[in-house]
Amino acid sequence: MLLLNAINPTYETPSTGSASAMTPEDQIQYLLEIFRLRQELTLAEIEPDLRTIASALAGSDALRREIIRTQIVEALTAHGIHGASTVVNTALRNPDSVSKSGAPPVTPVLPAPWPDPVEGEHLLDELAAIVNQHVALEKYAADAVALWIIHTFAHDLCRNSPILAITSPVRRCGKTTLMEVLCLLVAKPLVTSNITVAAVFRSISLDAPTLLIDEGDSFLKGDELRGVLNAGFNKTSALVTRLAPDRCSTERISVWAAKAIAQIGKLPETLHDRSIEVRLQRRSANEKITRLRETAVEQFMTLRSKTLRWALDHQAELLIARPALPGELTDRAQDGWSPLLAIADVAGGHWPDTARAAAIALSRAGSGRDDSTNSLLLTDLRTIFSAGGARQLPTSEILERLTTFEERPWARFKNGRALSAFDLARLLAQFDVKSRTLRFGARTAKGYSAKDLQPVFDRYTTPLVTP
Secondary structure (H helix, E strand, C coil): CCCHCCCCCCCCCCCCCEHCCCHHCCCCCCCHHHHCCCCCCCCCHHHHHHHHHHHCCCCHHHHHHHHHHHHHHHHHCCCCCCCCHHHHHHHHCCCCCCCCCCCCCCCCEEEEEECCCCCHHHHHHHHHHHHHCCECCCCHHHHHHHHHHHHHHHHHHCCCCEEEEEECCCCCCCCHHHHHHHHHHHHEEEECCCHHHHHHHHHHHHHCCEEECCCCHEEEEEHHHHHHHHHHHECCCCEEEEEECCCCCCCECCCCCEEEEECCCCHHHHHHCCCCEECCCCCCCCCCCCHHCCCHHHHHHHHHHHHHHEEEEECCHHHHHCCCCCCCCCCCHHHHHHHHHHHHHHHHCCCHHHHHHHHHHHHHHHCCCCCCCCHHHHHHHHHHHHHHHHCCHHHHHHHHCCCCCCCCHHHHCEEEEECCCHHHHHHHCCCCCCCEEEEECCEEEEEEEEEHHHHHHHHCCCCCCCC
């Protein structure tokens, strides 16, 4: 034991003799006293002693473990060791409580708050800088990530909680690295590369963590899980109903938690619509980053403590914040960016302007990425009707023109065959648009009129932002 030997290598007690002969309880009490009395402590020094205490607590009940944990946290915090709670919780995690795989359970925890007031503009600058230091990102992406990190500490003060979508076109673009950076900076991180619906419920109800979901493309295919993640966007509606354990009643379960999802390709449409997307690309030869292992863990722990302190100090302001929202954003994008813009306004300095520029730029970058079949169809129909100023067109001509659009699914819409009149009618029926029997010169034919389609174009295809 480093501390025990450093203080007094020949320590003996009347009852136990040498230090190595101490009973587990003697070891715990001795090290607690050392933690309190030693002039200086470092994480490197206390690691072996925490392991000793953890071993001595083997078999202890939950109450005993919690009492010792609290005493150690108090002692280490008094010595100015920031993040003491995180370190001690990790060290004293009950080894008897393990999963079937043998892995210890993860308990997301908050750090100890920084002892002094923190200046918001400088904090955000530091967060953005450390993100940019380790991951090559497009302009404004690190700013959005920095705002979202603080959002995880002020989560319960908000009405909406945007998903941080971390996407890339291929592998090895830095998604996992960014997830690791987030794990070191966000509030109560819980990292997973796969999670079930039941695990989402249990994790949120027990710990209210920040869910960091990696490899989302490998398992976000079930409608139920996507529905649960969707529900967590708005605090008021972040509840789902499930059958209670007694099988005779129902219970309402909260799914209100901050979430980041990383995956190759775009998130499913409903999740993407509730996200702030950060798109990663593979790093070029002239783009330099710092390896995560080269940055001291204490630097991240300090930033986490500062972030918590800032969030605690500005709770009242964030709770009543009503930030001005850029008109260039859609209604849903305004909802998602609102809590981040509130943080920027309270932080002050250049951040109110920087945050709004980031919101517009990142939303604009994703505005053309809605490739759902319905959206593509309406966009192409608007192009067809606008090109010649046609007031009405027969279905056959519409179908013929649609198949000429390159990089569109119409020529091979289903099982290799082209879009049919039935397919077109089915898709447009979702917008309450029906074909009519129309006159074209001396003949009549089924077709669609611009008058019927224009209200749909106005609602769903009018550009939401302008270049």
